[in-house]
Amino acid sequence: DTEVTQTPKHLVMGMTNKKSLKCEQHMGHRAMYWYKQKAKKPPELMFVYSYEKLSINESVPSRFSPECPNSSLLNLHLHALQPEDSALYLCASSQEAWGTPYGYTFGSGTRLTVV
Amino acid sequence: AQSVTQLGSHVSVSEGALVLLRCNYSSSVPPYLFWYVQYPNQGLQLLLKYTSAATLVKGINGFEAEFKKSETSFHLTKPSAHMSDAAEYFCAVTRLSGGYNKLIFGAGTRLAVHP
Numbered sequence: 001d002t003e004v005t006q007t008p009k010h011l012v013m014g015m016t017n018k019k020s021l022k023c024e025q026h027m028g029h030r031a032m033y034w035y036k037q038k039a040k041k042p043p044e045l046m047f048v049y050s051y052e053k054l055s056i057n058e059s060v061p062s063r064f065s066p067e068c069p070n071s072s073l074l075n076l077h078l079h080a081l082q083p084e085d086s087a088l089y090l091c092a093s094s095q096e097a098w099g100t101p102y103g104y105t106f107g108s109g110t111r112l113t114v115v
Numbered sequence: 116a117q118s119v120t121q122l123g124s125h126v127s128v129s130e131g132a133l134v135l136l137r138c139n140y141s142s143s144v145p146p147y148l149f150w151y152v153q154y155p156n157q158g159l160q161l162l163l164k165y166t167s168a169a170t171l172v173k174g175i176n177g178f179e180a181e182f183k184k185s186e187t188s189f190h191l192t193k194p195s196a197h198m199s200d201a202a203e204y205f206c207a208v209t210r211l212s213g214g215y216n217k218l219i220f221g222a223g224t225r226l227a228v229h230p
Contacts, residue, residue, distance in 0.1 A: 006158075033218075042205055042220035043159070055215050090158055097215050102166075103149045103207075104218055108158040 002027060004107035006091050012113045015081060021110045023074040023091030031055075031097035032074040033104065034066060035090040043090055049074060050097035081114045088112075117142040117210040119189075121221035128228055134178075134193040136224045138206030141187065148189045149207040149218070150180055159205065165189060176200070201228045 004025045013019045023032065031050045035043035048056035049068045063085075065077040074091055088111050092104040122137040140146055147166055151159040163174025170182045180191045189206065206221040 004158075031216075040223075042223050045217055045219075048215055048217070050215065056213065056217070092159075092218075094216070103147075103161050103164050105161070106151075106159040111156070 002105070004091055004093055004105050006089075006107035006110050008110060009108065010111045010113075012115060013078065013081065014115055015083070017081075018077070018079045020078065021076040021089055021091075021112075023076075023107055024072055025093045025105070026072055027093065027105065028071075029093035029095050029105070030071065031094045032068065033092040033094075034074070034076055035092060035106075037088040037090055037109070039087075047076075048097055055097060078112075081112075083114050086113045117146050117208045118219060119148070119206045119208045119221040121204075121206050121224050123224055124222065125225050125227065128196045128226070130198055130228055130230055131195050134191070134196045134200065134226065136191040136204050136206075136226065138180075138189045138191065138221060139187050140189060140206075140208050142208065147209045148180075148182065149209075150174065150178070150189075150191050151205045151207060151220075152176075153203045153205065153223075155202075162191070162204075196226075196228045198228050198230070201226055 007022045034046040037043040046060045047066045052068045063080050067075040088109045090109045091107040094104045119140045149164045150162040153159050163172045165182045173179045178193045204224045210217045
């Protein structure tokens with residue numbers, strides 16, 4: 001299995017809702033990442049997990065709450081989002097979180113719309 | 116700090132023509148460099164990567180890139196464009212920050228292929 005699987009593919013939520021994005025990989029990668037991509041922009045790093053521990057938080061607002069229950073699974077919990085949070089949320093994984101020459105494997109993303 | 120600059124936000128070529136997408140990096144040490152492709156409403160797919168093993172790197176779908184230290188460049192080329200190559204292309208570099216690896220993207224180049 002060489003894929004990163006993200007669910008759901010599309011999500012529409014109200015500003016008072018609570019929802020979660022899910023990401024799963026079975027490649028034995030020990031680092032997992034959340035990226036946010038606005039339309040016509042490059043992806044921007046949000047969080048880095050290494051060995052199931054949060055290693056980097058790129059000053060992301062607390063309405064985004066990541067969770068890594070095990071080495072294969074990464075969640076992003078969403079609460080009280082704003083319309084400007086609408087974007088494509090990409091999950092990625094890599095063998096290690098430091099000095100890796102191998103690049104990242106990306107999922108196909110969750111298209112989030114906040115109404 | 117490592118970063119990449121992509122010259123030209125839009126490139127348009129005829130089917131069968133040479134594709135050249137430009138990427139320049141700034142780094143104080145030899146970097147790890149990557150090219151990713153993103154098709155509409157999709158995640159990112161790794162095209163190729165430079166990890167200092169060879170300066171000419173061959174990737175998937177007939178793409179290749181040459182690392183030129185003297186020019187701090189890593190341009191992406193394909194001899195003959197196909198309609199299916201129309202997509203957004205991102206050059207990326209890994210940046211070590213706090214002991215952890217971050218994948219930092221250029222602004223992207225949208226490639227259009229016309230008949």
